[in-house]
Amino acid sequence: xxxxxxxxxxxxxxxxxxxxxxxxxxxxxxxxxxxxxxxxxxxxxxxxxxxxxxxxxxxxxxxxxxxxxxxxxxxxxxxxxxxxxxxxxxxxxxxxxxxxxxxxxxxxxxxxxxxxxxxxxxxxxxxxxxxxxxxxxxxxxxxxxxxxxxxxxxxxxxxxxxxxxxxxxxxxxxxxxxxxxxxxxxxxxxxxxxxxxxxxxxxxxxxxxxxxxxxxxxxxxxxxxxxxxxxxxxxxxxxxxxxxxxxxxxxxxxxxxxxxxxxxxxxxxxxxxxxxxxxxxxxxxxxxxxxxxxxxxxxxxxxxxxxxxxxxxxxxxxxxxxxxxxxxxxxxxxxxxxxxxxxxxxxxxxxxxxxxxxxxxxxxxxxxxxxxxxxxxxxxxxxxxxxxxxxxxxxxxxxxxx
Numbered sequence: 448x449x450x451x452x453x454x455x456x457x458x459x460x461x462x463x464x465x466x467x468x469x470x471x472x473x474x475x476x477x478x479x480x481x482x483x484x485x486x487x488x489x490x491x492x493x494x495x496x497x498x499x500x501x502x503x504x505x506x507x508x509x510x511x512x513x514x515x516x517x518x519x520x521x522x523x524x525x526x527x528x529x530x531x532x533x534x535x536x537x538x539x540x541x542x543x544x545x546x547x548x549x550x551x552x553x554x555x556x557x558x559x560x561x562x563x564x565x566x567x568x569x570x571x572x573x574x575x576x577x578x579x580x581x582x583x584x585x586x587x588x589x590x591x592x593x594x595x596x597x598x599x600x601x602x603x604x605x606x607x608x609x610x611x612x613x614x615x616x617x618x619x620x621x622x623x624x625x626x627x628x629x630x631x632x633x634x635x636x637x638x639x640x641x642x643x644x645x646x647x648x649x650x651x652x653x654x655x656x657x658x659x660x661x662x663x664x665x666x667x668x669x670x671x672x673x674x675x676x677x678x679x680x681x682x683x684x685x686x687x688x689x690x691x692x693x694x695x696x697x698x699x700x701x702x703x704x705x706x707x708x709x710x711x712x713x714x715x716x717x718x719x720x721x722x723x724x725x726x727x728x729x730x731x732x733x734x735x736x737x738x739x740x741x742x743x744x745x746x747x748x749x750x751x752x753x754x755x756x757x758x759x760x761x762x763x764x765x766x767x768x769x770x771x772x773x774x775x776x777x778x779x780x781x782x783x784x785x786x787x788x789x790x791x792x793x794x795x796x797x798x799x800x801x802x803x804x805x806x807x808x809x810x811x812x813x814x815x816x817x818x819x820x821x822x823x824x825x826x827x828x829x830x831x832x833x834x835x836x837x838x839x840x841x842x843x844x845x846x847x848x849x
Contacts, residue, residue, distance in 0.1 A: 461768045462798040464757050467842035469797050470790035473544060476848055479839065485524055486836040489822050499819040506815045514811045521818050525786040526553070527808040531576050534808045537785070542582035545796040547803035549638065549782060550577060551587040553814030558595055560618070566592040567622045569809075571629050578633035585669075587638040587805065588626060590650050594619040599646035623653055624660075627668050631661045636698070638751070641671035643706050644722050645713070655686065662695040666749035666778065669698030674734040675707055676722050683737055687748055700751045700782075701737050703730055705820075735762050742766045742779065749778040753805070755788040764800060774799040790838050 463469075471479060489495055505513065518529075527534030531550070538548045550573045554566045570588050577583040590599065598607070598615050607613050623639075630637045639654045641647060654670045661667040670686070672679045683699060690697040707723055714721040724730045738759060741750035752763045760781060767779055781802040783792045795802040807814050 461764045462761065462794045462800070464761070464790050464794050466794050466797075467790060467838055467845060470793050470838065471842045472793070473540065473789075476846065479843060479846075479848070482524065483836070483839045483843065485520055486839060489521075490833055490836055495819075495822045499823055502815060502819055506812055511812070517811055517815065517818075521822070522811060522814070525784065525807065525818055526814055527785065527806040529810050530808065531572060534806060537806060538580065538583060541804055541806075544793055546582075546792055547585075547801070548583045549585045549587050549803050549805045550583055551805055551807045552592075553807045553809035553817050554589075554592040557592055560615075563593050563595075563618075563622060567626060570626055574626075574629045574633050574635050574637075577635045583635075585636045585638055585803070586630070587640065589640045589642075590619070590623070590653065591642055591646075593622045593626075596646060599642075599649045602652075603646055603649045620653065623657060627657045627661050631667045636667055636669060636749075638669045638700050639671060641673045641702070641704070643713075644676070644710060651682075655689070658690065658698060659693055659695050662690075662698060666696050666698050669700045669749070669751065671700045671702060671753075672737060673702055673704035673706075674737055675704035675724050675730045677724055677729075678722065680733040680737055680740075684740065687740075687744060691747055696778075697748045698750075699737075699741055699748055700753050701734060701741065702753045703734055703756075731756070731759070735759055738763045739766060742770070742772075745772065745776065745778045749780075751780040751782050751803075753782045755783055755791065757791060760791050760795065764795065764798070767800070775801050777801070787835060 474482065502513070502517075527537040534550075541548055552566065552569045552573060554562070554569070557563055557566065570586060573586040577586055595615070598612065598619065601607050601612060602616055607616055627637055639650065642650055651670070654668060658668045658670065672683050674680065687697050710723050711721050724733070734754070734756075735758075738750070738752055739762070741748045742763060752760060754760060763779075763781065767774055772779065779801060781792075781795050781800060782805055783802075785804040785806045792802050792804060807817055
């Protein structure tokens with residue numbers, strides 16, 4: 448029996464996340480200086496907070512005077528391009544670094560039927576593109592870009608009363624089915640993002656139904672499990688048992704989560720127990736347990752460790768190595784955001800693991816809410832920008848740059 452204890456292989460590290468030479472080999476000295484400047488700006492929480500609020504106001508008002516500045520700075524760092532064609536250079540560059548791409552059209556939070564249909568069309572274009580490019584095995588989609596929040600919430604509460612509401616929900620099901628059917632036909636997979644608890648049960652229902660339909664022979668549909676929720680480790684295990692009984696592969700993208708403060712505030716206002724873990728340590732514990740569970744059942748679960756946490760990535764890498772599993776097995780994946788955690792992504796790629804960059808794209812007006820949310824989360828909550836900046840400075844020092 449193979450020893451599955453990650454400590455068993457600790458004398459031979461499976462990936463060196465401190466190797467900044469590999470992490471930033473794709474950046475020239477000039478590009479590294481520009482990245483350093485950008486992260487220094489984003490490390491100022493007051494600037495991110497004030498600038499973010501102003502930027503969202505301009506965006507919602509249709510004022511585009513700063514689009515060129517945004518495109519040359521934060522957009523360039525974290526997005527592939529304004530459309531698929533514009534993103535091709537970034538995709539090719541990642542492929543040269545043995546890194547795959549997860550395409551993510553930046554639309555979210557739509558309210559009109561025409562916007563939902565347009566998002567679906569863009570998602571279908573992404574699938575068609577991915578089907579011709581082996582370095583793009585997956586696209587990502589948000590149900591909130593294909594359906595109104597109101598309809599998702601009402602279905603969860605059993606409050607779809609009118610004919611119009613029921614027809615609207617049926618159109619949601621049809622859009623998602625069309626998306627996943629196209630992926631199934633094209634040999635591509637789809638990540639379906641998680642949302643807030645007050646609509647997540649609806650998304651659970653939709654995605655599990657799609658997995659049962661399309662994941663019989665290969666992985667097509669991935670659900671997303673937010674491990675900052677107290678119940679999601681058990682949900683993962685229960686969904687695995689259900690998938691085993693029904694004869695399909697469970698797709699599981701494992702994340703920590705993105706709506707923590709909003710969830711806690713709502714629970715307090717509405718006087719129900721918070722669904723969020725009591726501490727970060729609890730979230731880390733369940734995240735790492737979920738990763739281990741997926742690796743243990745890799746033949747029945749296709750998983751993606753979607754994390755910027757070095758320890759959690761190392762745990763999975765060492766589990767794969769210590770079990771003697773193929774590092775490039777299609778069910779064992781890692782993913783980080785484009786423009787961040789290059790020390791994790793490219794060192795995993797250099798060590799032979801399946802790793803991808805999550806590549807948002809779309810017009811500035813579409814992706815700006817994503818960019819601002821990412822900057823706020825990482826500068827104010829996790830300290831991600833400080834870590835990124837430290838690594839950049841280390842590489843600049845290694846190169847002898849001033």
